[in-house]
Amino acid sequence: MMFFSKASFSRWWSMVVKEFLQLKRDRLTFGMIVGIPIIQLTLFGYAINSDPKHMPTGLIIEDHSEITRTIIATLKTSEYFDIVGEFADESSASRALARGDVQFVINIPPDFTKHLLRGERPALLIEADATDPTATAMALSSVNSVLEYVARKDLTGPLQHLAPAPAPFEARVHRLYNPEANTHFNIVPGLMGVILTMMMVLMTGLAITRERERGTMENLLAMPVKPLEVMAGKIVPYIAIGLVQASIILVAARIMFGIPFFGSIFLLYFAALIFVAANLMVGITISSLAKNQLQAMQMTFFFFLPNILLSGFMFPFRGMPQWAQVIGNVLPLTHFNRIVRGIFLKGIGFTDLWPQIWPMLLFSWS
Amino acid sequence: MNADLAIDVRDLVKSFAHKRVVNQVSLQVKRGEIFGFLGPNGSGKTTTIRMMCGLLTPDSGSGTCLGYDILHQSAHIKRHVGYMTQKFSYWEDLTLRENLDFVARMYTMDNRRHAVDEALEGLGLTERANQLVGALSGGWKQRLALAACMLHQPELLLLDEPTAGVDPAARRDFWEELHQLARKGISVLVSTHYMDEAERCHKLAYIFNGTLLAQGTSHEVVAAQKLTTWTIYGEHMAELSERLQRMDGVEQTVLFGTVLHVSGTRPELLERQVRAAVQGTSFRLEQSETGLEDVFIFMMKHAGRDGAPLA
Numbered sequence: 001m002m003f004f005s006k007a008s009f010s011r012w013w014s015m016v017v018k019e020f021l022q023l024k025r026d027r028l029t030f031g032m033i034v035g036i037p038i039i040q041l042t043l044f045g046y047a048i049n050s051d052p053k054h055m056p057t058g059l060i061i062e063d064h065s066e067i068t069r070t071i072i073a074t075l076k077t078s079e080y081f082d083i084v085g086e087f088a089d090e091s092s093a094s095r096a097l098a099r100g101d102v103q104f105v106i107n108i109p110p111d112f113t114k115h116l117l118r119g120e121r122p123a124l125l126i127e128a129d130a131t132d133p134t135a136t137a138m139a140l141s142s143v144n145s146v147l148e149y150v151a152r153k154d155l156t157g158p159l160q161h162l163a164p165a166p167a168p169f170e171a172r173v174h175r176l177y178n179p180e181a182n183t184h185f186n187i188v189p190g191l192m193g194v195i196l197t198m199m200m201v202l203m204t205g206l207a208i209t210r211e212r213e214r215g216t217m218e219n220l221l222a223m224p225v226k227p228l229e230v231m232a233g234k235i236v237p238y239i240a241i242g243l244v245q246a247s248i249i250l251v252a253a254r255i256m257f258g259i260p261f262f263g264s265i266f267l268l269y270f271a272a273l274i275f276v277a278a279n280l281m282v283g284i285t286i287s288s289l290a291k292n293q294l295q296a297m298q299m300t301f302f303f304f305l306p307n308i309l310l311s312g313f314m315f316p317f318r319g320m321p322q323w324a325q326v327i328g329n330v331l332p333l334t335h336f337n338r339i340v341r342g343i344f345l346k347g348i349g350f351t352d353l354w355p356q357i358w359p360m361l362l363f364s365w366s
Numbered sequence: 367m368n369a370d371l372a373i374d375v376r377d378l379v380k381s382f383a384h385k386r387v388v389n390q391v392s393l394q395v396k397r398g399e400i401f402g403f404l405g406p407n408g409s410g411k412t413t414t415i416r417m418m419c420g421l422l423t424p425d426s427g428s429g430t431c432l433g434y435d436i437l438h439q440s441a442h443i444k445r446h447v448g449y450m451t452q453k454f455s456y457w458e459d460l461t462l463r464e465n466l467d468f469v470a471r472m473y474t475m476d477n478r479r480h481a482v483d484e485a486l487e488g489l490g491l492t493e494r495a496n497q498l499v500g501a502l503s504g505g506w507k508q509r510l511a512l513a514a515c516m517l518h519q520p521e522l523l524l525l526d527e528p529t530a531g532v533d534p535a536a537r538r539d540f541w542e543e544l545h546q547l548a549r550k551g552i553s554v555l556v557s558t559h560y561m562d563e564a565e566r567c568h569k570l571a572y573i574f575n576g577t578l579l580a581q582g583t584s585h586e587v588v589a590a591q592k593l594t595t596w597t598i599y600g601e602h603m604a605e606l607s608e609r610l611q612r613m614d615g616v617e618q619t620v621l622f623g624t625v626l627h628v629s630g631t632r633p634e635l636l637e638r639q640v641r642a643a644v645q646g647t648s649f650r651l652e653q654s655e656t657g658l659e660d661v662f663i664f665m666m667k668h669a670g671r672d673g674a675p676l677a
Contacts, residue, residue: 014471018460025459025498219455221421223472224444 011225015233019207023237029203033241037195037248041188041256043236054281055103055139057081060093065113069123073344074146077104080139093127103129104139188257189344190313192249192334196272197279197307198300204283205232205296213292235280242276243269253344262347271357278332278363307333332360372522373418374554375429375436380413387413388424389576395518395555395569397521402547402567403557404662410576411557412452415524418555419447445473449516452526454507454558456514458500462491465499467513485513505536510672512543523547525553525556529563539568561659568658572662579665588661593617594633595656598626598642610665613639616665629660 023029058076061068075081084102087093093105102326107125115122124147130139211217219229253259282303290296308314310328317328328334335356342356373395380388383384390411395401405411409493416422418431420440428435456465466485470478473559486492503511508528515523523544529537541563544554548568553667557565564570564584571581598606607619610628615635620627630636637653644651 008474010474018457018464018468021464022457022459034550146449213451214449214458215455216457216617217455218421218451218453219449222447222449222451222470223469224441224445225472279504 006123008226012233016236017259019237030277033199033245033316034248036199037245038252040195041249041252042231044270054082055080055081056084056101057104057106058093058096058102059083059086060090060096060105060107062106062110063085063112063114068108071108071117071147071150072106074150075143078146079143080142081106088148089314093114094298095127095286097127100129124165149337179270181311183300184257185259186347187313188249188253188259189340190341192253192272193275193311193333194308195249196276196336197244197333198247198304199275200238200279201286201303202284202297202300203241204234204238204280205286205290205300206293207238208284208287209290209293209296215336235277235284238280238283239273239276242279243272248270252263256282258343261344263343264326268306268340268343271336271360274357274360276333278360281363310334312337330363331357332363335359369433370396371430372399373429375557377432377450377478378417378424378427378429379412380410380417380424383539388417389574390427391492391573391576391578393571393578393581395522395553396498396555398551399568400544400554400556400566402564402570403555403573404559404564404570405420405573406559406666409573410560411573414573415449415526415555415557419443419449425614443470446521446522447519447524448518450511450515450525450528452521452573454511454531456507456511459498461496461498462486462510463488463495463500464518465510469514469517469580475518481517484587485517489513490586491551496574504600505532508532508540510537512540516547520552522553523555525554526558527557529558529560535565537563551572561657561662570658572665574666576668580661584658588656588658589657590630591664591666593656593660594631595627595629595637595660597654598640598649598651599624600626600645600647604647606647606649607645610640610643611645613643615639616662618667620660622665627654627657627660629664630655640664 015280059072061099072083076083087096087105090107093102093107096102098106098271105127107127110127112122112124124143126140126143198366208217211220250261250265250268254261283300286296286299286303290299306327310324310333311317311321311333312328313333317325317334320328371394373393376392378388378391386454390413391410392415393401403411403415405588413422420430420431420434420436420438420443423437428437430436431443432446434440434446443612454578457468460468463482463486465476470481475481483492486495489508491510499507499510512528525544529540532540537560544556545566548554556563558564567584569582570584570587572579572587580590582590600606602619602622603624607621607626610616610619610626614632615632616628616639617630618628620629627637628640630639630648640651
C-alpha cells in the first residue's frame with residue numbers, strides 16, 4: 001500500500017485543476033458536454049419512434065358500397081393510415097410500394113359487399129412495405145380490431161346475422177407503465193445511459209491518449225507524479241461532467257418530453273455515479289491500449305456499438321437470442337437502462353435495483 | 367561510486383522488439399560539465415537518456431544518476447533531474463503561468479508562486495504570462511521548456527535535442543544560458559545534431575546504431591581517429607570528389623559546397639594523391655585540421671563497414 005500512502009493530495013488536485021483548465025479552453029469539447037445530450041435527445045427522442053403513425057396508404061377499391069366506405073373511414077381514424085390516393089390497378093399500386101411512395105396498399109376486391117352479405121367471409125387484402133417490420137407491426141395489428149369495430153357498428157338490423165359472434169374468450173391487453181405505448185417513455189430514459197456511455201468512454205479515452213500524442217505524457221512521467229494521481233486526477237473532472245450531463249437529460253426528459261418520474265432522484269444519481277465510473281474505467285482501459293486519439297475513437301465505437309444494439313436501448317432485450325442476451329448482460333448500459341427506466345417509470349427502490357447495480361460495480365472494478 | 371560524477375552508467379542495453387537499440391553504452395558525466403551527446407537520428411540517444419533518468423528500465427547494465435541507482439531510485443532521480451523532451455511537451459492549451467504552476471505543483475514546491483514569478487521574469491515573459499503557450503514561437507517554447515524543467519532547481523539537466531528547429535540567434539542565446547547554468551555547478555547532458563553545438567560542449571560522446579563509438583573532449587575524439595585532412599577550395603567539385611574517392615589512401619571525401627574535405631589515415635599517401643589530383647587545375651589545396659564532422663562521418667562509415675556490433 002506504499003503506492004497509496006505516498007500519493008500526494010496536492011498533486012492529484014493539481015491534475016484535476018489542469019484537466020478543468022484544458023477543458024475550458026477546448027471549446028468544442030465544452031460544447032459537446034452540453035450540446036450532445038440535447039442534440040441526441042431531440043434526434044432520438046423525437047425521431048426514433050417504434051410506433052409510427054400516419055403512414056402513407058394507397059387504396060384499390062373495386063367495390064364501392066356503404067360498408068367499404070365505412071371500413072376506409074375507420075381505418076383513417078386509427079391514425080395509422082393516411083390515405084394518399086387511389087390506384088387504378090394492381091401494377092401501379094405495386095410500383096408505388098416499391099418506390100416507397102406508400103407504406104400500405106389496401107385492396108378491397110370486387111364484390112366484397114356481395115360476398116359479405118352472403119356470409120362468405122370475404123377478405124381485404126393489405127399489402128405492406130415491411131422493410132422495417134417494427135414500423136408496420138403496430139399498424140397491421142390494429143387492422144383486425146378496426147374491422148371488428150366496423151362489423152359491430154355497421155352490421156345491424158337485417159344484417160345482424162352477419163356480425164361475427166363474440167369470441168368464446170377475450171384477450172384483454174393491459175399496457176402497464178406506459179399505457180399509451182408512448183415510445184418516448186422508453187427511448188428518452190434509455191438515452192441517458194447511451195449519452196453517458198458515449199461521452200464518458202470517449203472523453204477519458206481521449207484524455208490520456210491526447211497527452212501521449214502531444215508528447216506531454218513523457219513530461220508527466222519525468223515528473224514525480226504517481227500514475228494513480230494522474231489517473232484519479234483525470235477521472236474526477238469527467239465524473240463531474242457525467243453528473244452534469246445526467247442532470248441535463250433529466251431536466252430535458254421532464255420538460256421537453258414530459259416523461260413521468262416516479263422514483264427517487266438520489267437513487268438515480270447514485271446509479272449514474274456508479275455507471276459513470278464503470279464507463280470511465282472502460283475509457284481508461286482504451287486509452288492505455290490506444291496509440292493515438294484516432295485509435296481511441298475507433299475502440300470507443302467498437303465498445304459503443306454493442307452497447308447500443310444489445311443493451312435493450314434500441315431493441316427489446318427479451319426479443320434477442322440467448323447469446324446476445326448473455327453479451328448484453330455484461331454491458332453496464334443494459335443494467336443502467338433497466339435502472340433508469342425502472343426509476344423513471346416504475347418508481348422502484350434500491351432493493352429492486354440491486355440486481356442491476358452489482359454487475360455495474362463488478363464491471364468498474366474489473 | 368564517484369561523487370564527482372553526475373552520471374555514471376555502465377553497459378546499458380535495451381532492445382525493442384528484438385532490435386538492440388542501445389548496446390553496452392557506458393557514459394560518465396562530471397558535475398558542472400556540459401556533455402554533448404551526438405549521433406544520427408534513431409541511434410539510441412533518446413532511449414539512453416530515458417534510461418539514465420529512470421523513465422525506462424535497461425535490459426541489463428547498471429549505473430547511477432546524481433548518486434541514485436537508475437534501476438531502483440527513479441523517484442529520487444526525477445526530483446533532482448530536469449528532463450527536456452525532444453518534442454515540446456508542455457500544454458499548449460494552458461497559459462504560460464498555468465504550465466509553470468502545474469509543474470511547480472507536481473514537484474510539490476513550497477514557494478510555488480514565487481518560483482513561477484521568478485521563472486517568468488527570467489524569461490522576460492511576465493506580461494505575457496496569461497497567453498496560451500500554443501501561441502508562442504518555436505524559440506520561445508524552447509526557452510519556456512528550459513525554464514519549466516529548471517523550475518525545481520535540478521542538479522542535472524537532460525536535454526534531448528533542445529535546439530532542433532530553433533533559429534541560429536535563439537540557439538546562440540540558449541547555449542549561453544547553458545554555459546551560465548554550468549558555471550553555477552549544474553551538470554548538463556545535451557543531445558544534438560549540430561556540429562557547432564558539439565564544439566561548445568566540454569565533453570562529447572558519439573553514438574551510432576546504439577553503440578558508443580567515441581567519448582572524450584572534442585580534441586580527444588578527433589585525435590583518436592588519427593585522420594589527416596586536406597581541404598580543396600573551388601567550384602563544381604562533385605566530379606573531383608568522386609575521382610578522389612576511388613583513389614588509394616583517400617578514405618573519405620566530404621563536400622560542403624565550395625569546400626571539399628579529403629581525409630585518410632595514411633598522411634604521406636594521402637598528400638601524394640590529393641596533390642596529384644589537383645595538379646593542373648584551378649583548385650586551391652591546403653592542409654587543414656580534421657573537424658568533428660569529418661570524424662563523425664568517418665566513424666559512422668567504419669562502424670557500418672566493419673560490421674561493428676549493430677545488433
